[in-house]
Amino acid sequence: MGTGEVILSCFVGVLMVVSLLSNVLVLICFLYSAEIRKQVPGMFIINLTLSNLLMTALNMPLTLVGIISKEQPGVDAFCRIVGFLETFLLTNSMLSMAALSTDRWIAVVFPLSYNSKMRYKDAAIMLGYTWFHSLCFPVVAIGLSWVGYNRLYASCTLSQSRPDDRMQFVVFTVVFHTLSFLLSLVVLCFTYLKVLRVARFHCKRIDVITMQTLVLLVDIHPSVRQRCLEEQKRRRQRATKKISTFIGTFILCFAPYVITRLVELSESIPINPYWGVVSKCLAYSKAVSDPFVYSLLRHQYKKTWMDIINRLLKRSSLNSSALTGETQNSNFVPTDDGNTFHD
Template identity: 55%
Template sequence: MHPAGVLLEALLASVAVVSLLSNASVLLCFIQSAEIRSHVPGVFVLNLTFSNLLLTFTSMPATFLGLIWGEAGAAEGEPPFGAGFCGALSFADTFLSTNAMLSMAALSVDRWVAVVFPLSYSSKMGPRDAGAMVGYSLLHSLAFALCQVLASWGGYSPAYASCTARFAGDRGEPRFSWFAAFTVALHLCGFALSLLVLCCAYLKVLRVARFHCKRIDVITVQTLLLVVDIHPSVKERCLVEQRKRRQRATKKICLFIGSFVFCFSPYVITRLVELLPHVHVHRYWGISTKCLAYAKAAGDPFVYSLLRQQYRKVLLRVTDRILRRDSLSSYSTGSTVDTDDIPRVV
């Protein structure tokens, strides 16, 4: 077995485990916290979490089996699954991946409305508005996935070791131009549209955040000048906090946009370059780009949810409850054993 194949198998298995645990933790927070459920952004986070979980249960195991199948010396292009099952997996892959990208774009729009229109946020972004955006995301993804199935453009691709969009015929056929147009439209309306919305929304958020930071900095400096007897260490602490405040928003926005580009762009660019004549995607490169796209599903819970204070509080509370229950059960078991060891006097 090739070392690169073993490395990719270990990487894919690790990504699948982390994705399962992290997305399940987000769902646990939703179940345990009424406060999180009451917030409008939770609708988008929930939609993203379900997409990532379903991707973890469908596409990731299929890619792992396809990778093992190829490493075991299967014939070139021979699928490890039946045609019908592989078609269903390719439908799920297209639908869930596109829906996840659009969910991230919806989260950026929600942050833009919250920062730019803080006083009218509840009227501009209510549960109905969030439901409409999620509904559009689902219909948009469903349209492309159904088009792929109806045109029979889903199947097993050895270059990616997975069931995905693929043209099974000869590239010289007239239908290949339709498949190429579909592939370009899929990634333009999925990846490119989501990236455009992310950049526009978060850059606007960054501009507003910097403006507010400047106003806070001016007020802080004026206060420090008025307070003459303040200790120098307190002044220094205030200035350090100013610098941290200016950098915090930039780091978060770089994380949102940077993780999106880093994880999805290699796969999308490879799929587009693959359409050119005489271009053959190397197996290990194609699988690596697919694993990188899967890594976004594992990282999304940390980027959008688990690092926030509300989610951390809920997880700590649940963990504390579980540990306390275990300690109480062990204590009660120990007490029972101790009592049984005492001889009874008749």
Template identity: 25%
Template sequence: MRSNGHKHKSFTSRKNFFTLRSAEHRQLSRQGEDLPGINPPGRAPPFSIFTVLILTLLALLTVATFLWNLLVLATILRVKAFHRVPHNLVASTAVSDVLVAALVMPLSLVKELSAGRRWRLGRELCLVWVCFDVLCCTASIWNVTAIALDRYWSITRHLQYTLLARRRISNVMIALTWLLSAAISLAPLLGWGETYSPEQERCQVSQDPSYTIVSTGGAFYLPLCVVLFVYWKIYKASKFHMGVRRRNAVVPLPEAAQVRGRASQEPQMVFTARRAAITFQTDGETWKEQKEKKAALMVGILIGVFVLCWIPFFITELISPLCSCNIPPVWKSIFLWLGYSNSFFNPLIYTAFNKNYNNAFKNLFVKQR
């Protein structure tokens, strides 16, 4: 009887175990169906229409980012008038954005296509991908910062910021941008944290808390403070110049102005000035004012798009390792690709405010035909 009872309990325990495992498997299957790209191991991902649409848009974003930045580079190389500042800063930004589209975004798309967003391309390719991801994205961010600084100095220090000084400073900024980006990206390869986990098939930027603070600070939060300070100074300078211009303007007379001769013995002489708007303004001042407004608008849009694209990713990137928060992978992917999209918007912004680029694009296609 004891033996039968023991067998019955053993059978009941096994039945409950398999029932529990089956329930867990069904729960994982439901979670995998809810999140695109998250599926149990060994099961083919069921690509829905929404998932296919999202992946298609990401692929188009990758191709468009690569082609648009490549077009900017080709234009700068072919047009001799662009072989000077600030176009060398634009060229450096386009190089970093081209590398993002060519080396980083395609492998990120492959990772999105894998079940559970697992990395199945090996350790070596993981290290290369993470290294170029940090290098190119950091360089792109600092190049945007360099463009903002160049516009700021050209507006506020146009007398001291000569063409020679501008060329030297821009070359120094480009060199520092790539050196800093390389230092941040190569640190994990020298042992500062781990990027690849073979057990979990995970490939990501090092989650070491000290590296997270240094890398996010150097790659985003420091340039963010710089660009916000620059735009605040540009805005103040623009408001100051507008105030000076208003104080120096000649106000039209509301009524006829009459000036009578002081000599009582002489006949009275009356001078009447007709009602008209009198403006003392040279062509140079008009051109300068328009240039300042255009530069301030361009820098404002460039900074605004930069902040909107990157701040969600870097907030989660900083908070997640420090508080051990479990952020859903789908949101990590959304924030990451939103940051990648900044490489697509950069050339659109700084070429939209320059008619020379539009004319050069047209001439480039006309010559090819």
């Protein structure tokens, strides 16, 4: 292997390890906390987490094998199944993020009617559509034999080798990415920008009330007044950073891969094979960022996994204490006269 293959192999290996650990931790938190399971957004998060775990366990290792061996991993039938799953899982993860953004939009813009607008039944309907939408395109692709090993991405994915149906494949690819990536991006931008607008409006109202209060409190120390103003500024910045993170990670991870797939349709524009694999790795990196962006850095999940760690440490401490006590007791041997002596 050359230097480029070694670097890409190490990159994919790191993505696999981090994605597996972080998504498993999200899954453990979901199973451990009844409070998280009771919340409607938990359904979207667990669907996204399972998609990421399947992508990590099935597609990433085979891409790693493709990078190292520069050959198709497994027989054609196996490669088609893996390519089918990859197309389904990528689309499902995109639409799951769109569903999450819709849930947060309803929660922020319609807080008083959220419980009636977003019930478990409504979330199940949204997830049902997500799965149906995600299955349609890979089913069509595998039926038309448009799934196989693509050397440009060193993985089993959408691929077309017959020149007689090239135009149909071009139309299919454009429609597929329009109704998966572009549709999800439009929903993300619409919902999160609405959320940001409402958040800024509430921050502005709080700022006005705070300033009026500070004016009334004429004897307040200047340092306290300054801290209040700085907290107002941080509150506005936090809202902007969160929205930027949600939209920015989606674009950064998926846009290079989607653009590369569309450019690939034009035979007049050559694509560097290293860039093809890098764009695929960027799409995989969304499985790494999702647990931190949507789950693990939130207060509820922090509290849950810290509670799990503390319980494990406490249990380990109790087991070691019990083991130490048994060892000490075993050092006292009874004598014939009923007394004990230390061995």
